[in-house]
Amino acid sequence: MKCIITIELGTNAVRVxxxxxxxxxxxxxxxxxxxxxxxxxxxxxDPEQIFITMLFVLKNLLNDNIHxxxxxxxxxxxxxxxxxxxxxxxxxxxxxNAITWADNRAKKEAQELKNSPAGKKLYTATGTPIHxxxxxxxxxxxKNNDPERFKQTNKFLSIKSYIIQQLxxxxxxxxxxxxxxxxxxxxxxxxxxxxxxFAGITADRLPGLVPVFASAGTLRKAYQNSLGLPADTKIxxxxxxxxxxxxxxxxxxxxxxxxxxxxxxxxxxxxNKVLQDEKQRFFNYLLTEDCYVSGGPTNNGGIIFEWFAxxxxxxxxxxxxxxxxxxxxxxxxxxxxxxxxxLFLPYLLGERAPIWNANxxxxxxxxxIKHERQHFIRAAIEGILYEVYSIxxxxxxxxxxxxxxxxGSFASIPFCTxxxxxxxxxxxxxxxxxxxxxxxxxLISATELGIFKxxxxxxxxxxxxxxxxxxxxxxxxxxxxxxxxxxxxxxLFDEFEAIATLQQKNASDQNSSKVYSKxxxx
Amino acid sequence: MNxxxxxxxxxxxxxxxxxxTELGAKxxxxxxxxxLQESATDSIRIYYVIEGKFEWHIHQQQYMLYPGDVALILPxxxxxxxxxxLEIGSLSWIHINIHKLESGEMxxxxxxxxxxxxxxxxxxxxxxxxxxxxxxxxxxxxxxxYVQSELFNQEIGYGTRVNNLIDELFITITRQLTRQSNPAxxxxxxxxxxxxxxxxxxxxxxxxxxxxxVVGMGTxxxxxxxxxxxxxxxxxxxxxIRISEAIKLLKKIDASLTDIALDTGFYSSxxxxxxxxxxxxxxxxxxxxxxxxNN
Numbered sequence: 001m002k003c004i005i006t007i008e009l010g011t012n013a014v015r016v017x018x019x020x021x022x023x024x025x026x027x028x029x030x031x032x033x034x035x036x037x038x039x040x041x042x043x044x045x046d047p048e049q050i051f052i053t054m055l056f057v058l059k060n061l062l063n064d065n066i067h068x069x070x071x072x073x074x075x076x077x078x079x080x081x082x083x084x085x086x087x088x089x090x091x092x093x094x095x096x097n098a099i100t101w102a103d104n105r106a107k108k109e110a111q112e113l114k115n116s117p118a119g120k121k122l123y124t125a126t127g128t129p130i131h132x133x134x135x136x137x138x139x140x141x142x143k144n145n146d147p148e149r150f151k152q153t154n155k156f157l158s159i160k161s162y163i164i165q166q167l168x169x170x171x172x173x174x175x176x177x178x179x180x181x182x183x184x185x186x187x188x189x190x191x192x193x194x195x196x197x198f199a200g201i202t203a204d205r206l207p208g209l210v211p212v213f214a215s216a217g218t219l220r221k222a223y224q225n226s227l228g229l230p231a232d233t234k235i236x237x238x239x240x241x242x243x244x245x246x247x248x249x250x251x252x253x254x255x256x257x258x259x260x261x262x263x264x265x266x267x268x269x270x271x272n273k274v275l276q277d278e279k280q281r282f283f284n285y286l287l288t289e290d291c292y293v294s295g296g297p298t299n300n301g302g303i304i305f306e307w308f309a310x311x312x313x314x315x316x317x318x319x320x321x322x323x324x325x326x327x328x329x330x331x332x333x334x335x336x337x338x339x340x341x342x343l344f345l346p347y348l349l350g351e352r353a354p355i356w357n358a359n360x361x362x363x364x365x366x367x368x369i370k371h372e373r374q375h376f377i378r379a380a381i382e383g384i385l386y387e388v389y390s391i392x393x394x395x396x397x398x399x400x401x402x403x404x405x406x407x408g409s410f411a412s413i414p415f416c417t418x419x420x421x422x423x424x425x426x427x428x429x430x431x432x433x434x435x436x437x438x439x440x441x442x443l444i445s446a447t448e449l450g451i452f453k454x455x456x457x458x459x460x461x462x463x464x465x466x467x468x469x470x471x472x473x474x475x476x477x478x479x480x481x482x483x484x485x486x487x488x489x490x491x492l493f494d495e496f497e498a499i500a501t502l503q504q505k506n507a508s509d510q511n512s513s514k515v516y517s518k519x520x521x522x
Numbered sequence: 523m524n525x526x527x528x529x530x531x532x533x534x535x536x537x538x539x540x541x542x543t544e545l546g547a548k549x550x551x552x553x554x555x556x557x558l559q560e561s562a563t564d565s566i567r568i569y570y571v572i573e574g575k576f577e578w579h580i581h582q583q584q585y586m587l588y589p590g591d592v593a594l595i596l597p598x599x600x601x602x603x604x605x606x607x608l609e610i611g612s613l614s615w616i617h618i619n620i621h622k623l624e625s626g627e628m629x630x631x632x633x634x635x636x637x638x639x640x641x642x643x644x645x646x647x648x649x650x651x652x653x654x655x656x657x658x659x660x661x662x663x664x665x666x667x668y669v670q671s672e673l674f675n676q677e678i679g680y681g682t683r684v685n686n687l688i689d690e691l692f693i694t695i696t697r698q699l700t701r702q703s704n705p706a707x708x709x710x711x712x713x714x715x716x717x718x719x720x721x722x723x724x725x726x727x728x729x730x731x732x733x734x735x736v737v738g739m740g741t742x743x744x745x746x747x748x749x750x751x752x753x754x755x756x757x758x759x760x761x762x763i764r765i766s767e768a769i770k771l772l773k774k775i776d777a778s779l780t781d782i783a784l785d786t787g788f789y790s791s792x793x794x795x796x797x798x799x800x801x802x803x804x805x806x807x808x809x810x811x812x813x814x815x816n817n
């Protein structure tokens with residue numbers, strides 16, 4: 001029997017799945033690796049630890065699920081978080097840690113570029129919003145602030161490029177992941193000269209561009225031996241986690257959108273044209289040559305509800321956050337749709353799409369004397385989902401969306417899924433035990449192996465069994481409140497800036513005087 | 523309240539209890555200069571605030587203490603007020619001599635009826651914890667009061683009871699420390715803290731019990747949480763860190779394999795080599811040759 005392995009190098013962990021050739025999962029394992037925040041805006045990961053963790057997890061999965069059952073591994077396909085940057089020297093040795101998508105050190109560079117005509121041009125050419133997450137700005141930051149490392153750098157890689165190079169010796173990046181670097185022209189599929197110039201590099205400092213289906217070479221002998229894999233095991237470069245999740249959610253036709261909400265979230269659509277947006281609110285990433293995944297990301301997904309649960313949840317059983325979150329959901333369900341007019345703006349982490357305002361902050365609005373604790377809970381959940389809806393609304397300015405597909409741990413909580421259906425007033429389909437990223441990688445591999453004739457055919461096979469129908473009555477209630485939510489989100493611009501400035505100032509004052517207050521019991 | 527100070531060597535009440543170096547309670551009604559200058563001792567010092575507000579400097583950090591709070595000062599740590607005087611208010615305290623084992627670990631001492639393993643765990647949690655101020659621990663104040671009345675009344679069985687009360691005090695404080703750090707509630711944060719501690723002491727031969735103690739959790743719960751969060755058993759996760767660090771050293775520094783092995787926590791270069799090869803398929807020297815073509 002043959003099988004396909006998919007490896008997802010995610011934000012906090014590597015997830016490895018094994019599929020049989022019919023797309024059934026025959027095994028899966030994950031391994032966590034840490035993110036280091038040595039300075040407030042920094043977010044880094046150790047490339048060697050990611051590599052070792054990946055190798056360890058892959059080896060365990062092969063030993064426990066694959067070799068014992070006599071499966072033959074036909075291919076291994078990769079996917080990874082977008083926007084990472086790893087500098088390596090002339091020997092291929094990493095110069096420090098990899099910089100992840102969440103790193104904000106280049107915020108000054110980003111702000112300057114975004115408001116300039118050059119920034120607008122670069123956004124139009126590359127499809128990547130001008131934001132500190134973008135490798136374009138991270139490399140520019142290194143040039144300006146870490147000239148020693150910049151000078152020693154032979155190549156700027158993505159984490160996935162490094163992992164693949166360790167396994168096979170090839171320095172590669174797929175068009176899909178490259179289209180999220182801010183350096184690739186998404187129409188000509190070449191590195192964009194203006195972007196390279198802004199970053200201060202030439203194209204030979206970047207890995208070689210290949211399609212997502214490309215083979216990444218042969219596993220090094222030592223890994224063939226330690227993993228028990230033959231030399232002809234195909235290593236497929238693959239795509240980014242975002243594009244794979246979209247494909248794995250069966251979103252391939254215009255008219256559909258996918259909503260992913262884990263800690264953070266995104267709303268995505270697929271089409272054969274770039275979404276041009278004057279206000280630079282969307283990303284446009286390539287999956288294949290003629291297929292663009294467009295959409296908007298939010299910072300404030302399930303992580304905000306988790307924050308809420310930690311602060312206000314009941315911890316009779318002190319060891320269980322999940323339990324406390326379940327309780328909160330059951331309390332929230334006792335409050336009518338719309339939380340009797342209590343609104344929550346969930347911007348605790350600043351916000352990306354659609355308002356792209358790092359200074360945005362959380363707000364409860366509309367509080368009256370009849371509101372109770374339960375209203376706060378429901379309003380928090382609704383606020384997180386209004387924000388996702390606001391991304392969907394601006395996408396609808398460009399595309400007609402007739403149905404939604406949901407994935408991610410927060411969005412797939414039935415209570416949330418129903419609210420999403422009601423807010424959007426569209427039917428929602430959901431796959432339980434979702435592993436969309438792995439499934440997307442499987443579809444790419446299976447297409448490359450000739451099991452499907454095309455990605456179109458492959459995407460058709462994704463089954464989306466659980467359907468939620470919108471309730472017109474609820475939609476009317478949400479629509480009324482949403483227009484206030486939307487106006488508040490922009491109207492408060494000046495006040496967001498004022499409070500964020502004060503918060504930053506006071507935080508740095510406290511740091512410098514080194515007064516530690518005692519730790520409060522919660 | 524009764525004001526008093528008992529000191530070892532001076533007060534007959536403490537004759538039976540050589541491990542108690544000082545016990546006292548004080549209502550401070552006026553400020554006297556130089557009444558609380560910074561000092562370090564060999565004892566573990568525990569202060570309980572009954573009334574007032576105290577701004578203390580403990581182990582180079584400034585803390586504000588309010589009624590019900592406990593300050594815990596470990597042997598060798600400096601404690602005092604930056605202004606040099608004791609503020610107005612009431613407090614009680616105890617200083618206890620703690621026993622240092624040859625291995626460097628601290629345990630309460632022979633007088634204690636805690637079991638050996640519980641003593642070790644308590645010692646570890648006390649010494650690995652960075653929060654030296656515990657909020658709202660009225661229980662500690664009550665225990666100090668009981669100790670005092672046992673010592674003054676000397677009723678039958680008081681010798682045993684005083685020591686039991688001190689055990690009780692250690693247990694109460696340790697439990698509060700683990701609760702205050704809230705290890706399982708915010709496990710990602712706890713795990714990050716563990717990761718940092720492991721990386722700082724990578725050459726140490728960690729046991730699972732020690733790792734669990736670092737984050738103040740029971741071993742069973744700890745195992746379960748680490749496995750479900752990281753996908754690895756605690757020991758395998760530690761091996762990940764060791765090999766990752768070893769790879770960096772192999773690629774960068776011209777250090778001997780034995781040095782790298784010991785620095786990253788392997789027993790020997792043999793143990794390093796076997797573990798490394800099992801995971802990567804390369805021996806460390808093959809790996810080095812393969813990845814540094816220019817050396």
